[in-house]
Amino acid sequence: MPHTAEWKVRLHLFEDDDGTTKAHVVLDTGTTALTGNGTAHCHPADTNVPEIGDELAAGRAMNDxxxxxxxxxxxxxEGVGAPRPSARQVAGWPI
Structure with a gap:
């Protein structure tokens, strides 16, 4: 049975004065919304490159x-009675 869906993703990035970047990602499936969060911290001895903080924080939020x-x-x-995937599988699909 063919299936098509469109999910929307919104990613918000915020940088504090102390060099901390925070990311908040929202996935809207049309029936539910999930959120992920991530942060990145610039070491005081490092040059503050906002793009790097954005990349790290966004990547961590999306990973979450x-x-x-x-x-x-x-x-x-599991709810439909299938066995739990092994460690070599992700959500029932072979790697």
Whole structure:
């Protein structure tokens, strides 16, 4: 059965005066919303390059979101009676 869906993602980045960058990502599936968060800190001895903080914080926020999605998928797989994926599989799909 064919299936098409569109999910929307919004990513917000904030940098504090102390060199801390925070990222907040929201995934809207149309029926639910999930959020992921990430931070990055600039070491005081390093040159403050905002783009690097953005990349790190955004990557960590998306990683947080990805892990939540995988956990939900695993629970849903178990909910339909399928065995829990092995450590070499992600949410029931072979690597």
């Amino acid at each position: 979101l990805a892990q939540q999605l995988l956990n939900i998928a695993e629970r849903d797989i």
